[in-house]
Amino acid sequence: xxxxxxxxxxxxxxxxxxxxxxxxxxxxxxxxxxxxxxxxxxxxxxxxxxxxxxxxxxxxxxxxxxxxxxxxxxxxxxxxxxxxxxxxxxxxxxxxxxxxxxxxxxxxxxxxxxxxxxxxxxxxxxxxxxxxxxxxxxxxxxxxxxxxxxxxxxxxxxxxxxxxxxxxxxxxxxxxxxxxxxxxxxxxxxxxxxxxxxxxxxxxxxxxxxxxxxxxxxxxxxxxxxxxxxxxxxxxxxxxxxxxxxxxxxxxxxxxxxxxxxxxxxxxxxxxxxxxxxxxxxxxxxxxxxxxxxxxxxxxxxxxxxxx
Numbered sequence: 338x339x340x341x342x343x344x345x346x347x348x349x350x351x352x353x354x355x356x357x358x359x360x361x362x363x364x365x366x367x368x369x370x371x372x373x374x375x376x377x378x379x380x381x382x383x384x385x386x387x388x389x390x391x392x393x394x395x396x397x398x399x400x401x402x403x404x405x406x407x408x409x410x411x412x413x414x415x416x417x418x419x420x421x422x423x424x425x426x427x428x429x430x431x432x433x434x435x436x437x438x439x440x441x442x443x444x445x446x447x448x449x450x451x452x453x454x455x456x457x458x459x460x461x462x463x464x465x466x467x468x469x470x471x472x473x474x475x476x477x478x479x480x481x482x483x484x485x486x487x488x489x490x491x492x493x494x495x496x497x498x499x500x501x502x503x504x505x506x507x508x509x510x511x512x513x514x515x516x517x518x519x520x521x522x523x524x525x526x527x528x529x530x531x532x533x534x535x536x537x538x539x540x541x542x543x544x545x546x547x548x549x550x551x552x553x554x555x556x557x558x559x560x561x562x563x564x565x566x567x568x569x570x571x572x573x574x575x576x577x578x579x580x581x582x583x584x585x586x587x588x589x590x591x592x593x594x595x596x597x598x599x600x601x602x603x604x605x606x607x608x609x610x611x612x613x614x615x616x617x618x619x620x621x622x623x624x625x626x627x628x629x630x631x632x633x634x635x636x637x638x639x640x641x642x643x644x645x
Contacts, residue, residue, distance in 0.1 A: 367607040368641050372614050374409035374441040375402050376582065377416050379619040379630045384415035391626065396428055399436035405630055408437070411616050412476060413444040414469055426475050433477075441614045442548065442580055443473035443481045446523065451507055452485040452500030459503055470511050470518075479613070480517035480580060482548045483507065485536070487525040489557050496526050501539045508545040519548040519579055524555040528564050530573035537577045546579040546611060551597050553582075567597075572605045580614040581606065585633040586621040592636055600640040607644065 377398055383389040393401050395416045402410045410433070418425055433440060449462025466483055473481040485500045504520060511518040520536065522528050533547060549571050554564040564570050571578070587595045606612055615637055619629035 368603075368612070368645070370613055371641065372409045372441065373407065373634055373637055374411050374614050374616045375405065375407045375630055375634075376411045376444065376616045376618040377413045379617060380626050381416050384413070384417075385419040396432055399429070399433045399438050403436040403438050405627060406634060407617075407630075408439065409441045409614065410438050411442045411444060411614075412440060412473075412478065414472075415447070421472075423475075426472060430476060440473075440476045440478045441480070442519065442616065443469065443476060443478045445469045445481060446484040446521075450486045451483060451503030452496060452526075453503070454491055454495070454499050459499060463503060463506055466507055467510050470507070470514055470516060473511075473516055474514045478516065480519050480548075481511060482519045482521050482580070484521050484523040485525075485527050487523060489525055493526060493529065493532055497532060497535055497539070500526070500536055504536060504540045504545060505542065508540060508542040512542060512544040517544045517546060517579060518542075519546050521548040521553065521582070522550050522570065522574065523553050525557075528554045528556050528570070530564070530570045533574055534577070547574050547577040548580045548582060549574050549578040549606075549609075550582040551584045551602060568601060568605055571602060572608065575605060575609040577611075578606070578609040579611045580616060581612065582616050582618045583633060583637060585617070585619045585629060585636075587623060588629075588632050588636075592632060592639075594633070594636060599636050600643065603637070603640045604644055 380398065380401060381389060381392040381395065383392065399410060445466055449458065449465050451459060451462045451466060453459040453462060470481055485504065486496065504518070508518040520527065520533070522533060526532050537545065537547065551567060554567050554570060556562045556564055584597065585594045589595055617630050617633045619626060619633050621629050
């Protein structure tokens, strides 16, 4: 089961926690403040206690990430215990401190749509994700990621109206907690760059931006219809991008990722003035997960050095 499928069938309760991280000041020099993080899906591909023989325990994640060369880690909500409590968050914070890693982005989604056309469902989703903002704050994250619907069910302009309302409310809440709210191009409406630009311009909050995913460009399903040029999509979204998901799966003998031209992608990302985090997300199965994330990190470092 992949992460998207898992999220569709998962549900999680809500709860509140506290703590305030500081916001980062961005530089106009490309990549000067760029930090490479690791996303948990790279190492843990089930959640809520599911059996993953090749995976690691969520509380071991910080020390394993550090051993692989990462100083920053992302978190994903469904990797935490199903009955999460404040003690679990305190344990994760303590383990991060012991491993000397910092938290970057908390990835959320799949348990409600903050742009739902049904106001009751939208309010329920907002309540759920506000609690996750509190968790992100306690973890010391700089941002929380959310999504605005994967399947096209109503006209784009109508969906935009509801998404603006939901993103504004959640963005205001995140801002009051000292966090950025990042909306990912995560298929459906959000994989239409023009729709995302309209969303960002209408929300118009200084702490709301985009998490750009290299490969999530499925506009519609059955049959699948894709945004034709992922590089152009990232370029259009670049003024709003504050983090990216650097997807990887297979590598050539020379260490190049075979589905995404990383040098081309990062050359485009030089136009993203607010880019702070590049999250390594390895999903391959032909090499070990540890090797996959290390190859991805090395590739990112290489292309960034070549572009300086």
